[in-house]
Amino acid sequence: MRWARAIVMALILCGGLAWLQCGQVVGQTNSNTSTSLGAAGDERWQKEFDELCSRTQDAMSYSQEQLAALVQRCDALMPQLEKLDETRKKVYLKRLKTCRGLYAYVLESKKSEKN
Amino acid sequence: MNVRRFFAGMVILTFCSSAFAQLGTKKKRPLPYEYGRVVIRNYSDKETAPVVFEHWIHRAKYTCRVCHVDVGFAMKAGATGITAADNAKGYYCGACHNGKSGNDGKIVFPACSKTGSADDTRKCERCHSAGKNVKSDHDFAQFSGPLPKERFGNGIDWEKSEQLGLIKPARYLEGVSARGSALVVQKDFDLNPKVEGMPDIIFSHKKHTVWNGCELCHPDIFMGVKKGTSHYSMVDISEGKSCGACHTTVAFPLTDCQRCHAKSVSL
Numbered sequence: 001m002r003w004a005r006a007i008v009m010a011l012i013l014c015g016g017l018a019w020l021q022c023g024q025v026v027g028q029t030n031s032n033t034s035t036s037l038g039a040a041g042d043e044r045w046q047k048e049f050d051e052l053c054s055r056t057q058d059a060m061s062y063s064q065e066q067l068a069a070l071v072q073r074c075d076a077l078m079p080q081l082e083k084l085d086e087t088r089k090k091v092y093l094k095r096l097k098t099c100r101g102l103y104a105y106v107l108e109s110k111k112s113e114k115n
Numbered sequence: 116m117n118v119r120r121f122f123a124g125m126v127i128l129t130f131c132s133s134a135f136a137q138l139g140t141k142k143k144r145p146l147p148y149e150y151g152r153v154v155i156r157n158y159s160d161k162e163t164a165p166v167v168f169e170h171w172i173h174r175a176k177y178t179c180r181v182c183h184v185d186v187g188f189a190m191k192a193g194a195t196g197i198t199a200a201d202n203a204k205g206y207y208c209g210a211c212h213n214g215k216s217g218n219d220g221k222i223v224f225p226a227c228s229k230t231g232s233a234d235d236t237r238k239c240e241r242c243h244s245a246g247k248n249v250k251s252d253h254d255f256a257q258f259s260g261p262l263p264k265e266r267f268g269n270g271i272d273w274e275k276s277e278q279l280g281l282i283k284p285a286r287y288l289e290g291v292s293a294r295g296s297a298l299v300v301q302k303d304f305d306l307n308p309k310v311e312g313m314p315d316i317i318f319s320h321k322k323h324t325v326w327n328g329c330e331l332c333h334p335d336i337f338m339g340v341k342k343g344t345s346h347y348s349m350v351d352i353s354e355g356k357s358c359g360a361c362h363t364t365v366a367f368p369l370t371d372c373q374r375c376h377a378k379s380v381s382l
């Protein structure tokens with residue numbers, strides 16, 4: 001009987017240890033995932049930024065709807081840039097504001113042409 | 116007698132001081148090699164002198180747009196808030212001054228890292244040179260010698276220099292500029308100065324867009340959306356507004372009237 005109790009206790013102990021190990025591994029995996037998600041997030045904003053700011057020279061050829069959509073996309077990207085480190089935030093926010101400013105300006109001039 | 120002398124002295128002093136005050140307000144015309152010079156004193160201290168930035172050597176290598184749009188330098192001296200940390204991360208001056216980028220077959224010297232070594236001090240002083248006798252790598256006389264001449268500013272006709280292929284300002288900076296399609300060339304147009312006998316202004320939209328892109332000027336410098344609704348005065352321009360944002364600092368100055376008021380007057 002004592003042997004059986006000892007075996008059960010040992011099994012519970014092993015199970016507990018295994019569970020803890022497992023938790024650590026899962027934790028590690030999660031932290032890895034979150035790091036890679038951060039990098040992916042980094043890539044995503046950079047891609048969107050490049051996409052938005054590489055079109056300024058074509059601004060005059062866009063329709064009002066296209067320009068309004070570009071302004072909206074710039075506005076949507078801004079909160080993501082606010083989260084960057086100080087240097088990148090300063091650089092990219094200024095650059096994005098410049099691009100947004102042009103799209104909004106061309107949109108306004110197209111609207112005023114119509115009126 | 117003493118009272119008379121006192122009053123006479125006061126009158127002379129008053130006239131002299133007002134005359135000196137007038138002299139004080141007169142702006143010294145910069146020499147050709149000084150034109151476009153910007154002194155940046157954001158974070159300079161007793162150990163680190165303010166940065167002396169020469170536009171002429173940089174504008175020969177890059178268009179205005181590369182630096183003021185793609186790299187992100189503000190249009191007013193000191194407004195960017197550049198730090199050594201920004202440069203070290205590869206932004207602002209560090210976008211080129213990183214010890215890796217090349218130009219004219221040479222590696223561009225890196226921005227200073229401020230570790231305190233004697234070598235670093237020498238490196239820092241290449242830019243942090245205000246009030247110091249630092250020999251530059253570039254000699255203005257040697258540089259400007261073969262370029263076509265102009266009367267004012269740097270004494271260089273930059274537009275003609277580019278047309279003749281004597282300078283080739285880059286329009287793109289690898290890893291910094293967002294690659295897009297080629298710029299649609301804008302048409303030049305006339306502006307009527309509304310002053311009797313004053314020649315019309317021929318605004319070279321083409322030249323301005325090739326060097327600046329669209330977003331450097333619109334909407335921050337030129338915000339009017341409807342043609343003919345914005346009015347520009349020479350007073351405002353000389354205070355740095357509209358055309359004056361560049362044509363009082365870097366581009367040919369306002370004293371070169373005929374460069375803008377270029378349309379011949381029909382008599």
